[in-house]
Amino acid sequence: MLYIIGLGLYDEKDISVRGMEALKNCQKAYAEFYTNAFHGKLENLRGEIKILSREDVEGKAAFIKEAKNKDVAFLVPGDPMAATTHVDILLRAKKLGVETRIIHSSSVFSAIGETGLQIYKFGKTTSVVFPEKNYFPQTPYDVLKENLNAGLHTLLLLDVKADEERYMSVGDGIGILLEIEKKRKENVFTEETMCIGAARLGGGSAIKYARAKDLADFDFGPPPHAIVVPGKLHFVEEEFLDYLK
């Protein structure tokens, strides 16, 4: 059996009791941290946990085959099925006839409710990625535009390149969105856009609501960071946001 176990939002204490029990009973344990940051101490969970690189996970993935005859734990940051890589692992296990069990944990997709915005009023989620030479996708701008037109809130996830220890900050993300605005000039995300910066949800969070240009200068501390641009606000949401100014 392959147990895909979520480590949750922040450190080793965010794993569920169910996940902890499964982890202890497994004969082998692996973990990956290239899809997101992990701020905990793995050694507090159990003695031997082998950390897998992106190549280990997306290449031959020997640990999946190993789970045919052994109980194998695969630890991942956040909730297991929020990253497409993990869905792929599950799919490959199904193809190999390896039994699987998913043990969920906390994730930014629900924790973002800490902003006081109603979860069910969020539209499509989008990611802001580090621009590279000849690669500057405007997707977050398009998604934001569509959501705003529909009155919906937008969660903007910020790029994580854990292997290079590069984690996009709220300030970086705002800078990139303003760059796209300069090119597009459709008035979707300007220096005056009221938005929320959120850092370390569930782990001593920092959340602030302000104009983009003011948020960009605010020090949110260590990653992970995220940005939310609210859509149409219910008066209770508005009242809540007043406390985050």
Added chain:
Amino acid sequence: MLYIIGLGLYDEKDISVRGMEALKNCQKAYAEFYTNAFHGKLENLRGEIKILSREDVEGKAAFIKEAKNKDVAFLVPGDPMAATTHVDILLRAKKLGVETRIIHSSSVFSAIGETGLQIYKFGKTTSVVFPEKNYFPQTPYDVLKENLNAGLHTLLLLDVKADEERYMSVGDGIGILLEIEKKRKENVFTEETMCIGAARLGGGSAIKYARAKDLADFDFGPPPHAIVVPGKLHFVEEEFLDYLK
């Protein structure tokens, strides 16, 4: 300090280690189960936990004031901030100057990834409620229509009236959606619509992908249930769904 602690998706083992620790250290502990089902044994968590009714929570909420001088735990199903009632608790605590700490847990909003559909491709979430005399809202139909037009997946949460022990099943939900289709005739949700029924995510889940009319007859077992109507499918999503047929 008021600790609002998520119990997670299914039973008492879905609480995080962090939540468990906080709960043990609190002088008083309360819980509510009117916002969702809880299938666990509360007594496995700690000795004294007082269960609050909807009136207790939404009325005077004495436990908030109590947290001014004591460490008080308030246990809630799922993730704390996914229900608007809990956002309201947080807001009232802020107004009273009571310090708060949110401890997240697993939630349907990320666990729905168990369907293999990419979380960030979901549009607005909607709820299907039990119709009452003179009350038959068509909101889920409108939300579904908009999401489908944008190529997005739709999570349809199904009504929970925990105090009356009424939990909407996948079959009930499909019946209600087909009723609305009969009135609206816009071809948004028909007997032929391919959709996913999901039950007990994270707790021995049952997930099935089929035409609405076939899903309606399938026995998903105990609650909670949810329905997903996929939007435009990526080929990996399609491949995954083949395993859920």
